[in-house]
Amino acid sequence: MNNVLRMNTLRDSRREPNRAQVACSQCSLGELCLPKDLTDEEKSRFEQIVHRSRPIQAGEHIFRSGDEFKSVASVRTGCFKSYAIDHEGQEQVLGFHLPGEIIGLDAIHQGRHMANVVALDTSAICSLPFNAMTNLARSMPDLQNELFRVMSQRISELETIAGDLSADERIALFLVSLSGRFAKRGYSDKEFILAMSRRDIASYLRLATETVSRVLARFQQRGLIKVDRKQVRILDPDKLEEASRKTVQ
Amino acid sequence: MNNVLRMNTLRDSRREPNRAQVACSQCSLGELCLPKDLTDEEKSRFEQIVHRSRPIQAGEHIFRSGDEFKSVASVRTGCFKSYAIDHEGQEQVLGFHLPGEIIGLDAIHQGRHMANVVALDTSAICSLPFNAMTNLARSMPDLQNELFRVMSQRISELETIAGDLSADERIALFLVSLSGRFAKRGYSDKEFILAMSRRDIASYLRLATETVSRVLARFQQRGLIKVDRKQVRILDPDKLEEASRKTVQ
DNA sequence: CCCGAATACTGATCTATATCAACTACACCT
DNA sequence: AGGTGTAGTTGATATAGATCAGTATTCGGG
Structure with missing residues (x-):
């Protein structure tokens, strides 16, 4: 189990000053993360499922290969790399992730994370529980579109580096x-x-x-x-x- | 405009023998295409947006780079390749597509198809209008999941060949x-x-x-x-x- | 401030695969 | 059938980038 993505405790999320920082509408990322084109009311519903994690040290993992797939992560600050281990035991870097980028979407079809994801810097993320997100997406067309768009973008990125x-x-x-x-x-x-x-x-x-x-x-x-x-x-x-x-x- | 993905005419879709062949529940692909885990009632709603195309000759294109993104295609029979043209004018093959596989998902984030897709054999496809599909997906959790799963799978495939x-x-x-x-x-x-x-x-x-x-x-x-x-x-x-x-x- | 361990740079070879060049065998047209 | 073009194979050579080896620089810890 990885504790980085553990939800803020109820206690935390009731502390209003802290909670305010979590609000997507206040987030310094602006529209870089998912809540693009959402109404204020939709944003507020979205915020209710998002959990901001404590700071993450360089070298700390947020996903491990084999972890059960529950959440994707949005980078708030810092930088992450994702990598796999090949048959020779060699590390193979799959991508770097900057603030506003979504990590973990390749885990959906297996139901497990296939990549390891580690912080390269002191970083912070928001954890987005995937089930809750897809539920929400059903009543929020723009959110659903945004999810498709992000995945499609990753496909294009990979088509480039595979060239x-x-x-x-x-x-x-x-x-x-x-x-x-x-x-x-x-x-x-x-x-x-x-x-x-x-x-x-x-x-x-x-x-x-x-x-x-x-x-x-x-x-x-x-x-x-x-x-x-x-x-x-x-x-x-x-x-x-x-x-x-x-x-x- | 490419005419391969043109909808069956109303006349066609009312001819019952023909229509029966279109029904996903009768399709020889079984569960290979999208309608996994759907109830009969859901399948029937899905069928209403699917359009089966006439046969496609080897060498015929179903998407061209730059085409407006409206539909994805599911291969019924035959084989397709998708490719891009690089700065040198060289063709770069991006993938091969067998029956049951979905083509065109990388077009979402640009709103245009970036790849060309051509039949290698005499082939047939179903055309799946993407807007109608995402609308439908909102009331059909399994369809939504299936779309995410297919995209996630393509990401994993590309991560392999990029290795x-x-x-x-x-x-x-x-x-x-x-x-x-x-x-x-x-x-x-x-x-x-x-x-x-x-x-x-x-x-x-x-x-x-x-x-x-x-x-x-x-x-x-x-x-x-x-x-x-x-x-x-x-x-x-x-x-x-x-x-x-x-x-x- | 010094020392050992990473990390990065530079030069000398080696090698997997591209490129170039024939040659062969079908496939398609008349 | 014969001819022509395209796709595939096989051999000879070239080369981009890997590997090997050595040095330099940075960084973390006492």
Whole structure:
């Protein structure tokens, strides 16, 4: 059992100052999480099933492979990675999750989580009980649509990374995608911190860590980016974008 | 506009013999398509929104990239491939679709189909208008669950093929997966026809066509399979299964 | 502030698979 | 039937990126 997703106790949820912070309408994520296009009344019904968790330390897991599927999680702050263990016992990174993104939707058809999900930073999540959510979705068309939309988006994302791309294209695409996701969240799209290690990036992009180092160094030489440890600055977004598209020979 | 998914005309749907064939309860697919766990009354409501198309010739498209998203399709008979065109103008195969499988769910979040879908064989589909389906899903919990389950399954499938596998593993996995899907449909899991070309297989698995030829030849030499043109017979399912798992060194 | 352990970078090889180049065998048309 | 085009196979070579090896940097803990 994982205690991270444990509901706030009744006691907690009655403490009004605390409760207020939980309200989706007050949430700093705005419309990034699910409650898109909902009326105030609908939002309030939605809030009643959402549970905000205590802070999560870097390295702490919120799902483990094999866990019974009960809830999905929405990232409030911080960063998570999800990964599976292959037959060789090697970790395989499946995705990174920023604030506003929903984690755990791939667990539905098995009824169990197949991936492990771990915090890379001090983080916070909201726990969304899936049964309650689908019940609610029945009377709230926009919520149902939003759930379908989020899943469909993940399918598209995976279709991209499954494509046959060169190392340069993969890494450029990764940086461009991160940049866009940060922008959407109100952070700088030109300068950001890579919460994940080179090893994690490599695993996610199906490359060797050495290749990640080399390509980042090469991009820096070519003046596309400036990298210092985990700090990345994008100097030439257009050329980076271009590098993410297949080189026409 | 694509005319394949055009609704049966009212005239057609009133012709009882024809109409009877459309009924999901009579469909040879049984529970492979969506109507799982539905009551007879629910099935009948579902049937009212489903439209069976006329036969589709090999090479005929049922969706084109950019088409407005209105319906998903369920394969009745035959085989389809979906593909995208990359920046180089190269076709990139995204998946193959057998009877009972649902096509087009990745179009939801964009509101447009991003993939092209073409018949590889003489085929038939049912067209499922998505709006009507989600409306229906609201009063039919099992239908809603089924939609989520199908999307979740596609996410898992993509997570697999996105993994970093060797050519041998990819091809073994491809054969094992096909075998399982045929079995589920009541066909032989030991002997089947590859409706798709070597080129399509290669594109789907992100390999060169030459590599596909060579690996199939090697599998035959090792006594795992017998290949003759498009006909495949699986001689040693256990060893093939084993070959699909990463070699432990 | 120092030390050991991660983590990251760089250079030297190796290798799986792509690419290039013939060649073969059907499949389809007239 | 014969001819032509497409799909598949097989061999030779090239190469992107993995692996191996060594060094540098950062970080956490006493």
